[in-house]
Amino acid sequence: MSVDTVTEGETETALLTVDDVKxxxxxxxxxVVERTVGHVxxxxxxxxxxxxxxxxxxxxxxxxxxxxxxxxVLRLEEPTAGTVTLGDTEVTGLRPERLRxxxxxxxxxxxxxxxxxxxxxNVEMLLAEPLKVHGVGSKTERRDLARETLEAVGLPVSVxxxxxxxxxxxxxxxxxxxxxxxxxxxxxxxxxxxxxxxVSIQAQVMNLLDELQDEFGLTYLVIAHxxxxxxxxxxxxxVMYLGKLVEEADSETIYEHPRHPYTKALLSxxxxxxxxxxxxxxxxxxxxxxxxxxxxxxxxxxxTRCPWAQDVCAExxxxxxxxxxxxxxxxxxxx
Amino acid sequence: MALLxxxxxxxxxxxxxxxxxxxxxxxxxxxxxxxxxxxxxxxxxxxxIMGLLPRRGATVSGxxxxxxxxxxxxxxxxxxxxxxxxxxxxxxxxxxxxxxxVKIGTQITEVLExxxxxxxxxxxxxxxxxLDRVGIPDPRRRLGEYPHQLSGGMRQRVLIAIAVACAPRxxxxxxxxxxxxxxxxAQILELLKDLVDAEGTAxxxxxxxxxxxxxxxxxxxxxxxxxxxxxATAPDLFALPTHPYTVGLLNSIPxxxxxxxxPLKPIRGSIADVIRWQDGCAxxxxxxxxxxxxxxxxxxxxxxxxxxxxxxxxxxA
Numbered sequence: 001m002s003v004d005t006v007t008e009g010e011t012e013t014a015l016l017t018v019d020d021v022k023x024x025x026x027x028x029x030x031x032v033v034e035r036t037v038g039h040v041x042x043x044x045x046x047x048x049x050x051x052x053x054x055x056x057x058x059x060x061x062x063x064x065x066x067x068x069x070x071x072x073v074l075r076l077e078e079p080t081a082g083t084v085t086l087g088d089t090e091v092t093g094l095r096p097e098r099l100r101x102x103x104x105x106x107x108x109x110x111x112x113x114x115x116x117x118x119x120x121x122n123v124e125m126l127l128a129e130p131l132k133v134h135g136v137g138s139k140t141e142r143r144d145l146a147r148e149t150l151e152a153v154g155l156p157v158s159v160x161x162x163x164x165x166x167x168x169x170x171x172x173x174x175x176x177x178x179x180x181x182x183x184x185x186x187x188x189x190x191x192x193x194x195x196x197x198x199v200s201i202q203a204q205v206m207n208l209l210d211e212l213q214d215e216f217g218l219t220y221l222v223i224a225h226x227x228x229x230x231x232x233x234x235x236x237x238x239v240m241y242l243g244k245l246v247e248e249a250d251s252e253t254i255y256e257h258p259r260h261p262y263t264k265a266l267l268s269x270x271x272x273x274x275x276x277x278x279x280x281x282x283x284x285x286x287x288x289x290x291x292x293x294x295x296x297x298x299x300x301x302x303x304t305r306c307p308w309a310q311d312v313c314a315e316x317x318x319x320x321x322x323x324x325x326x327x328x329x330x331x332x333x334x335x
Numbered sequence: 336m337a338l339l340x341x342x343x344x345x346x347x348x349x350x351x352x353x354x355x356x357x358x359x360x361x362x363x364x365x366x367x368x369x370x371x372x373x374x375x376x377x378x379x380x381x382x383x384i385m386g387l388l389p390r391r392g393a394t395v396s397g398x399x400x401x402x403x404x405x406x407x408x409x410x411x412x413x414x415x416x417x418x419x420x421x422x423x424x425x426x427x428x429x430x431x432x433x434x435x436x437v438k439i440g441t442q443i444t445e446v447l448e449x450x451x452x453x454x455x456x457x458x459x460x461x462x463x464x465x466l467d468r469v470g471i472p473d474p475r476r477r478l479g480e481y482p483h484q485l486s487g488g489m490r491q492r493v494l495i496a497i498a499v500a501c502a503p504r505x506x507x508x509x510x511x512x513x514x515x516x517x518x519x520x521a522q523i524l525e526l527l528k529d530l531v532d533a534e535g536t537a538x539x540x541x542x543x544x545x546x547x548x549x550x551x552x553x554x555x556x557x558x559x560x561x562x563x564x565x566x567a568t569a570p571d572l573f574a575l576p577t578h579p580y581t582v583g584l585l586n587s588i589p590x591x592x593x594x595x596x597x598p599l600k601p602i603r604g605s606i607a608d609v610i611r612w613q614d615g616c617a618x619x620x621x622x623x624x625x626x627x628x629x630x631x632x633x634x635x636x637x638x639x640x641x642x643x644x645x646x647x648x649x650x651x652a
Contacts, residue, residue: 061516061517061518061519062487062516168605168606168607170605171605198372198373198543198606199372199543199545199584199587199588200372200583200584200587200601200602201601201605202587202601203586203587203588203589203599203600203601203602204601204603206589206599207598207599207601210598225516225517227517227591228588228589228590228591229589231589231591231595232589232595232596232599251595252595255591255595265518266517266518267591268521269517269518269520269521270517270546270591271520271521271524271544271546271547271549271550272546272549272550272590272591272592273545273546273548273549273573273585273588273590274549274573274592275549275550275569275570275573276570277549277592278546278549278550279550283521283525285518285521285522285525286518286521286522287522289486289488289489289519290486
């Protein structure tokens, strides 16, 4: 896929456009003289766009490249090829100092809230830091903004003096979200925002993300392995496999009419909390494990685990085609 | 008589009570679930049954009768003989449960040698057969490999192979699929189901995932703050969840088979908001149906076949 996505019209209000982004990590051998003996193709040509105020859910299993893509969007990982555009600015073309300043418009919420908060900083320092880095406001203004943001994420202002270890997992994730909100960004990349939390707390944080989106007009890129979480949060969903998107559609459509065999298998593998549904369900059990992204299979990357694979799948890489309006899939067949 | 009868099991670490009077049973060939969130005492319960808690530091009381013999008072050497042959365990994290510097083959034959007296080629043959049984392709080659050379799903299969090596009558699986991807999780659950059906092994499944429970378990026990708050057959529990905590858990889960974009109904607060069971219902501080009755002493376990520990349940229903 190339630039034509930008001209399709649907992207008129697109806030974020990712065009054919690749992230390849070199595999190096040798002690004195390092040679590059190959590349891990973590992300191997992904294009997507997110409309302002909407949520795009990126789902896939470990090692599919979803986190790397999220980091590449913020240029925390340097893309090997392709462009990322946020608003009118091409993020991939920014020089270091401009990029540093531009980061106030795009923030990230990490999976592990304890690991991403400095244990020796209290809440006020943690929340004020992004503002300091970007030279925003005086000390009192920063404190006021911190109070306001704490209230928005449902924490009492009395926690300003406290340290990360004093909070529960759910509260820490609220802090992580508050921190990402401090600069009032346009885009927040949420990398597995609830997977470290217990179910009762997961629901609280998911509802919070929903509320904040309305309140601050945020655009989210949500990265998660849990299909039910992604379905709940997202307007549009992309399924990744081994560095590439295999299917993309509105979240309702993709869950009701999955077209790619991998999406079908993923959906059928999620256990539902209802014994009747479980007993009557037809499950597609995939055999084997994810192949190495350093040496992906020829043709269709999914063919080694696909229950419907044919000869053509090994020979030709399937095109990224629009199977129905707004429903894209990379498969030779109409399943 | 049930294969495993746990009665009034209590575990404390110093002044902290982790398990506060847990009762449940596992029958021959049955799959029983222990469900709850972090800190509810589900893992500590299983470690206590297996006799794997540290002797110093952990105070265990109550009874855990396996075939009529109380495992908690068994001398260490007897327990060691039973562990692996009568009852075996599969842990959550397969990488840290396997010895990283010992070949897979040796780790399996070790069990066969100790409990079944197999040696040399006979042991290797049996190990190969076991790996084949749990669905590992090319088992002969895998025997000579180290844990880091296997994927997460394969490692979990190896652990299961080790656990079933001596055909135990009870298998305890503590979050066996939590560290795995959904497609791999489906494979492992299928394998466990298959083993239970084929060998008649009883399975005690410890998990936080109500979806896993719905697909696998015959009986379910929901734990909160170290006690069983609801206990029923799986169809009953999901059709008529009675304790407000069970109801809250089910409402918190985003589901694929329900309408999209409906706001979730989370349980408020966190497990840190708790009172002692002696003073009332530990869930009361987070419960929407809380009344004064809830904090007037210990709530009993009520019911005939579907048990729950909520004094308000009858009035609401």
